[in-house]
Amino acid sequence: xxxxxxxxxxxxxxxxxxxxxxxxxxxxxxxxxxxxxxxxxxxxxxxxxxxxxxxxxxxxxxxxxxxxxxxxxxxxxxxxxxxxxxxxxxxxxxxxxxxxxxxxxxxxxxxxxxxxxxxxxxxxxxxxxxxxxxxxxxxxxxxxxxxxxxxxxxxxxxxxxxxxxxxxxxxxxxxxxxxxxxxxxxxxxxxxxxxxxxxxxxxxxxxxxxxxxxxxxxxxxxxxxxxxxxxxxxxxxxxxxxxxxxxxxxxxxxxxxxxxxxxxxxxxxxxxxxxxxxxxxxxxxxxxxxxxxxxxxxxxxxxxxxxxxxxxxxxxxxxxxxxxxxxxxxxxxxxxxxxxxxxxxxxxxxxxxxxxxxxxxxxxxxxxxxxxxxxxxxxxxxxxxxxxxxxxxxxxxxxxxxxxxxxxxxxxxxxxxxxxxxxxxxxxxxxxxxxxxxxxxxxxxxxxxxxxxxxxxxxxxxxxxxxxxxxxxxxxxxxxxxxxxxxxxxxxxxxxxxxxxxxxxxxxxxxxxxxxxxxxxxxxxxxxxxxxxxxxxxxxxxxxxxxxxxxxxxxxxxxxxxxxxxxxxxxxxxxxxxxxxxxxxxxxxxxxxxxxxxxxxxxxxxxxxxxxxxxxxxxxxxxxxxxxxxxxxxxxxxxxxxxxxxxxxxxxxxxxxxxxxxxxxxxxxxxxxxxxxxxxxxxxxxxxxxxxxxxxxxxxxxxxxxxxxxxxxxxxxxxxxxxxx
Numbered sequence: 068x069x070x071x072x073x074x075x076x077x078x079x080x081x082x083x084x085x086x087x088x089x090x091x092x093x094x095x096x097x098x099x100x101x102x103x104x105x106x107x108x109x110x111x112x113x114x115x116x117x118x119x120x121x122x123x124x125x126x127x128x129x130x131x132x133x134x135x136x137x138x139x140x141x142x143x144x145x146x147x148x149x150x151x152x153x154x155x156x157x158x159x160x161x162x163x164x165x166x167x168x169x170x171x172x173x174x175x176x177x178x179x180x181x182x183x184x185x186x187x188x189x190x191x192x193x194x195x196x197x198x199x200x201x202x203x204x205x206x207x208x209x210x211x212x213x214x215x216x217x218x219x220x221x222x223x224x225x226x227x228x229x230x231x232x233x234x235x236x237x238x239x240x241x242x243x244x245x246x247x248x249x250x251x252x253x254x255x256x257x258x259x260x261x262x263x264x265x266x267x268x269x270x271x272x273x274x275x276x277x278x279x280x281x282x283x284x285x286x287x288x289x290x291x292x293x294x295x296x297x298x299x300x301x302x303x304x305x306x307x308x309x310x311x312x313x314x315x316x317x318x319x320x321x322x323x324x325x326x327x328x329x330x331x332x333x334x335x336x337x338x339x340x341x342x343x344x345x346x347x348x349x350x351x352x353x354x355x356x357x358x359x360x361x362x363x364x365x366x367x368x369x370x371x372x373x374x375x376x377x378x379x380x381x382x383x384x385x386x387x388x389x390x391x392x393x394x395x396x397x398x399x400x401x402x403x404x405x406x407x408x409x410x411x412x413x414x415x416x417x418x419x420x421x422x423x424x425x426x427x428x429x430x431x432x433x434x435x436x437x438x439x440x441x442x443x444x445x446x447x448x449x450x451x452x453x454x455x456x457x458x459x460x461x462x463x464x465x466x467x468x469x470x471x472x473x474x475x476x477x478x479x480x481x482x483x484x485x486x487x488x489x490x491x492x493x494x495x496x497x498x499x500x501x502x503x504x505x506x507x508x509x510x511x512x513x514x515x516x517x518x519x520x521x522x523x524x525x526x527x528x529x530x531x532x533x534x535x536x537x538x539x540x541x542x543x544x545x546x547x548x549x550x551x552x553x554x555x556x557x558x559x560x561x562x563x564x565x566x567x568x569x570x571x572x573x574x575x576x577x578x579x580x581x582x583x584x585x586x587x588x589x590x591x592x593x594x595x596x597x598x599x600x601x602x603x604x605x606x607x608x609x610x611x612x613x614x615x616x617x618x619x620x621x622x623x624x625x626x627x628x629x630x631x632x633x634x635x636x637x638x639x640x641x642x643x644x645x646x647x648x649x650x651x652x653x654x655x656x657x658x659x660x661x662x663x664x665x666x667x668x669x670x671x672x673x674x675x676x677x678x679x680x681x682x683x684x685x686x687x688x689x690x691x692x693x694x695x696x697x698x699x700x701x702x703x704x705x706x707x708x709x710x711x712x713x714x715x716x717x718x719x720x721x722x723x724x725x726x727x728x729x730x731x732x733x734x735x736x737x738x739x740x741x742x743x744x745x746x747x748x749x750x751x752x753x754x755x756x757x758x759x760x761x762x763x764x765x766x767x768x769x770x771x772x773x774x775x776x777x778x779x780x781x782x783x784x785x786x787x788x789x790x791x792x
Contacts (some may be wrong), residue, residue, distance in 0.1 A: 068096065068177035074333035081173060088169040088206075095174075099181035100409045100416060106183040108192070112155035114231045115174065119162060126162050133158045134541040153720055163196070176211040179219060182415060187220035194222060198476040213603045232281015239276045239286050246290040247272070250780075271305055278314055284412050288319050291395065298364050320418045323394040324428060333394050336428045337361045337443060342397055343419050344440025344492075348407045351386045351399055357447035361438070365507035369450040382406075399609055437499040446490035446504070448481055483514050483531055487548030500552035502589060510540040517544075526697050533582050533619050535608075546575045551591045558599050573601050573612040580639045581619055590639040597646045609655065613643045613672075617654045621675045633678035633726075640672070640680055644687040651690055681733045691737045692773060702739040702770060705730055706752050717758045725751075737767040740773040 071077050081090055093115045097106055101192030104110035120127035123343050139152050150158075163172075164421055174196065182189040200711065212231070213219050242659060271293075276422055279286045289312055290777055293305055300308075313319050327335055337358050342349065349357075360374035363369035386399035386406055410416045418424075425436070494501060517537040521527060527534075538544040544551045576593045597603060604611055616639065654675065656668035673681060674688045681701070685691060692700045697709075707728060731739075741749070749770070756763050 068094075070173060071210075081681055082119060088171050089123070090171045091119060092173045092175065094177075096177040097179060097181040098443055099178075099183065099413055103183075106181060108184075109152050109155065110178075112152065116155065116158055116162070119172070119451050125167055126165070127649065129161050129165060129167075130158045133161060140616055146416065153722070157718070157720075163205050163207060166202060166204050168204060169284065170205045172205060172207045174207060174209045178210065178413075179213040180216055181209055182403060186216050187222075190222040230281070232279075235281060235283065236276055239279060239283060240272060243272050243275050243290055244282075245285060246294060247605050271302075271309060274309060282316065284414065284632060285316055285319065286316075288316075288323075288395070316414050317414075317418055321427075324394060325392055325394075329430075331392060332428055332430075333433070334358065336425065338389060338393060339396065339419055339428075340440035341443050342408055342410060342440075343416060344543070348409070351382055351389065351406050351408055352380075353447075354389065354408045355380065356383050356451070357443050359423060360446050360450055361443035361521055363446055364503060366446075366449065366453075366504065366509070366512065367507065369446045370453055373447070373450045373454065406469045425730070437497050439493065439497055441489050441493035441496055442499075442501070445486065446495050448486050448489060451509070452486070453512065456515060457508050476782060483527070483534065483537070486516075487544070490544075490550060491549045494550050494552050498552070500550075500556045501552060502556050505541055505545065505550075505553055508541055508544075513541055513544050514539050531582075534578050534617075536571070536578060538575065543572060543575055546572045546592055546596075547579060549579050549592055551595070554592055554595055558595060571605075571607055572596055573603070573605070574607045574610075574615050577612050577616040577639075578619065581616065581636060589635075590642045593639060594642045597642065601652075603646055613640075613648045613653075614652065616640070616643070617670075617672045617675050618656075619671065621654065621656075632677075637679040637683045640676075641683050643688075650684055650687045651693060656696075668696045670695040670704075674699070674704045676701075677705075677730045678733075681730050685733070685737045691734060691739045692731070694742075698742065699744070700740060700773060702734045702741050703736065703745045704729065706741065706745055706748055709752055709755065717755055719755045719761070721759065721761065724756050724759055728756070728761060728764055728767065731763045731767045731770075735764070735770060738770045738771075742773050746772070 078092075081092060095111050095114045097111075099106050104113070116130060120130050133154065134150075137150070176193070179189050179193070180186065193209055193211065196209055207536055215230075234674060275286060275289055275560060279289075289309070292312060293300075293308060295302060296308055297404055313322060338354060341354055341357050341361070356373050356376055356663055360369035360372040363372055382721060386408075388406065389397060389399045397408055397409060398411045399408050410419075421755045425439075425709075445575075490501070490505075493499070517539070522535060542554075544550075545557070573593065577595060603613070607615070620636070651671060653669040654672060656670065671689070671693045673684050673691070673693065674695050676684055694700060695704075709723065709727065753763060753768060
């Protein structure tokens with residue numbers, strides 16, 4: 068695919084595709100070893116849209132309208148002004164359904180098998196791309212490459228295509244001949260194919276090509292092994308070496324591991340683990356420094372090891388050493404400090420992720436490390452952040468800026484997200500509570516790190532809208548990062564809350580529980596704290612932990628989150644309710660106003676809840692028709708919450724529409740009603756649901772109205788609910 072991208076013949080052929088129409092192309096190369104953007108739908112959408120609108124002003128105008136509509140919506144809701152995946156998908160659909168110009172688009176997608184999600188999902192997306200509306204003036208074709216996985220064969224088996232290995236035999240032969248030219252005894256191999264059949268060197272070339280079965284990587288590794296035999300290797304020695312080499316890639320990787328000296332295996336394992344577990348590209352500098360502090364038992368040991376390694380580093384030598392150390396399994400790029408280190412091929416990553424890799428690398432003679440790449444990366448990021456915050460620029464060698472030591476320090480990304488995430492992943496994947504290392508960090512270091520984060524800055528609010536409290540101790544950091552094993556260990560000490568108010572830990576745990584980045588969060592720490600007598604009613608910033616939970620959800624308008632998100636929140640809510648939380652407590656709208664008093668505006672938890680959360684609240688006694696301070700029921704809120712895009716007022720995201728119907732059905736099953744003030748809004752909402760193909764429950768088409776006498780009675784009771792009274 069890269070050859071097609073770089074070849075001038077590609078554009079020449081495209082111009083002859085269909086005469087009289089505009090022609091455009093867009094490219095995306097999935098890379099499983101790369102960053103999130105390189106292997107996700109978000110990255111795909113961003114890349115395609117950017118290429119198309121950069122080359123076509125009319126398309127740019129269409130996408131600009133989508134963006135401006137989004138800005139209007141977020142400014143009203145006080146949300147961050149950024150592109151969500153749903154916005155990007157909608158923008159692409161606008162391009163593909165446009166009716167302004169005759170346009171042919173050819174989309175090139177490389178390595179669908181390296182998409183980070185289920186292969187069925189990316190296959191379904193590719194199929195949906197070419198199903199444009201009949202009146203659209205955009206005609207799309209897709210050319211993609213992939214390994215022949217079942218999902219792709221099932222979806223595209225009947226589409227025109229070819230198997231790459233059937234087309235590359237000649238190229239492989241040229242490559243092998245070129246590589247073996249470095250061995251004098253192989254010089255006769257340069258003879259043309261018509262040379263005598265008993266020419267041994269030519270037999271070696273033919274044997275390599277035949278055994279490769281189209282896998283160029285295997286050819287590369289085998290020829291490197293032959294070249295390593297040295298310039299004085301005889302033809303017979305080369306033949307025997309070739310015969311001893313395994314046919315499959317995994318067997319070849321196993322042989323590479325077996326050839327690594329025992330004295331180097333621990334270091335190799337550490338480097339491979341770091342490269343394997345990282346979630347973003349790492350440079351030579353990153354890998355070397357992370358490996359240097361990997362075995363540090365305490366925070367200070369890691370800081371000292373990192374400082375020591377930073378002095379006198381030769382990047383070119385380190386890059387070469389990394390490659391040789393790992394037997395060629397990793398690639399260190401162009402041998403500079405900023406060169407990206409990655410596995411030489413996706414199949415290497417697959418190989419090292421097979422169960423038992425640590426045992427195969429280190430053998431039985433060494434006790435299990437109970438650490439992996441996440442553990443090493445956590446120590447490294449923490450040590451580098453400490454060095455950066457200490458402003459120890461004099462300790463850094465020339466050419467390494469301070470920003471390299473504290474990458475992302477200005478935005479707080481490393482501190483607020485990356486560092487806790489690595490600690491959590493280390494705990495989850497190793498089963499180790501990391502107690503010795505975490506305790507060694509010390510509360511003062513945690514306060515210093517998180518004290519540098521401006522939680523009121525625009526960038527912080529954009530990246531972390533659900534975070535308003537930062538840790539001030541190791542214990543609160545553990546809650547912040549959802550380190551359940553560590554917390555269980557520490558809570559065995561009955562004096563654990565002596566110097567740290569347990570109530571503030573619940574508020575931090577609440578924010579952790581609703582943070583979207585924790586896709587599989589379970590309310591284990593909240594339950595653990597409550598079981599250890601944490602005060603469920605303690606006020607912080609004018610809110611109890613439960614009020615804080617619901618207010619964060621309300622404030623950031625998570626109405627368009629997927630069903631599994633609400634399922635996760637439901638488990639959190641249920642834990643609070645089982646520990647005595649009043650399900651009908653008032654949720655003040657402005658907690659800052661309620662410091663030391665009550666808020667004039669309030670809702671009930673049921674007004675804020677969606678999907679499964681609504682069901683959980685009702686099952687625990689929530690009043691289905693309780694009114695908020697504006698006299699609205701939960702069903703009123705649901706109908707009023709559907710936003711409109713000015714340029715497409717009928718559009719309603721499927722996910723949002725389904726959420727509305729699911730939640731509406733739950734409320735109606737429990738006797739939910741609307742007030743008369745919402746009656747005039749209902750027809751428009753139903754019409755939009757119909758136009759977007761969303762099945763509407765019959766009960767939602769004509770929901771019951773709150774009887775006048777009951778509504779007046781409830782309104783009269785509203786003042787008595789203020790302040791939770």
